[in-house]
Amino acid sequence: MLAYDFMRHAFLAATIVGVLAGAVGWFLVLRGQTFAGHALGHVGFTGATGAVLIGIAPLWGLVGITMLGGIAMGLLGERAGERDVAIGVVLAFALGLGLLFLHFYTAYASEAMALLFGNVLGVSAWMLRVLAGLGLAALAALALIARPLLAASLQPELAEARGVDPRLVGVLFLAIAAVAIAESAEIVGVLLVFALLVGPAAAAQRLTPRIGAGVALAAALAVAESWGGLAAAYYTDWPVTFWIAAFSAVGYLAAGLVGRTAGL
């Protein structure tokens, strides 16, 4: 199956995105911000369709808008209840707007499908380079803020006393998460970013109580589940995204069983 260019591209793209999504997802789950992640994916849809409308590559619209959305959500701050309502309102509006853009460009129905459900088999060599560049930058940024991010996530008041600015760290993290979400959307689509961001991370948290091991395991699971999805799709001819989502769910459930037997 690796004899085909598009399959090699797909495997490489899945590797890059899997590592990023797994690691970012671990922190997203830790911070209880998975809903924000979901919303950012939807906001990204609007960005991507908007980009198509003005004639640039959807990826740029996707990355640009999710970044802006992430920074805005970070600035909204921590007050959980209010935050979820605000996110929900923005999310619905963004999806509606995306639909409006599509309405102007009915010719692009297949583009829309690719945005919603992903298009990992259509990754070009150019796209692969962009994914790798953005992904490495995001991983480097995550490594840079990892310490204060952990402190601010677990004990914001204590972190603040030690000199961390929890809001700044929160904004930076959501900007990084935005890149991970945009990249995941390229693979599995905006509707299913959870499969790469949340499934593997949540499974990893059920499997290990350690921080470093948890992040590494989340990344490894995300990569393994997307590879599995690609291979299964190759042999069954069912959509890749279906398989990745299925493996992600199975991984999560299995982790629950294993974790319980291991007494975690």
Place this chain on the structure above:
Amino acid sequence: MSAVCFDRVRLALGTRTVLDDVSFAIADTEFVGVLGPNGAGKTTIMRAILGLLAPRAGHIAVLGQPARRGNPALGYMPQARRERGLHLRGWDFVAAAGTAAWGLPWRGKAERAAVDRALDLVDATALARRPLAALSGGERQRLLLAQALLGEPKLLLLDEPLISLDPHRQAEVVALVRDVQRRLGIAVLFSAHEVNPLLGAMDRVLYLGAGQVALGPVAEVITGPVLSRLYDTPIEVLELRGRLFVMSGTQDMERTPHPHAQGGHGNGREVQHARL
């Protein structure tokens, strides 16, 4: 040198003045209980010492220097308890909250030894191998104390460490803090709603009320005349079998229900205040 020195300090949040024209000094090896009803300003005073809230007037000196944020000589246990990262091992939790520097949370030998030492001080080495979700409230409290002790602080600020513990655990926590404080020879500010659990342990009490404070030995501060002046309402202090009861009319002021076992700022405080 005093651990904390307030010189004619005014602290305010928004338009609400919490402390007005307050002066006092706490010695560098003292265990001071910080008492006062909900909303009296216990948390606010600690945040000011940490440099997170600048005084509107006056000057705060901490260990001989002006109060500043990120002072490594201070250890802090916030009042707000988070339910985050419950799947994490106690050790990782304690270590993760310890540092603010940018970069990967990669821990060198020295840093790991510091975490082990802090855990050992509060006798939590074995506890720290379990995930937080598998620890009781009192056991988690010990980890939080270890966290506050990271970095060898000279002054510990503990904000309501006794909340939601039963009387037996409360006594354990107080004894533990007292023991650590003596062994390390450091100063401790320990806030609480009730004076009795702290009676045997504290050197002096800092009582907050109506924007003012009274600092002194328990026998001199927790008395009818002093508290009546602080609250500006007649208050009696009754002693019964070694325990103190602060009464306003027929109501025990320290035992009126505390509506917020968990959260930090905001809830239910005005109600409490109106009753005083």
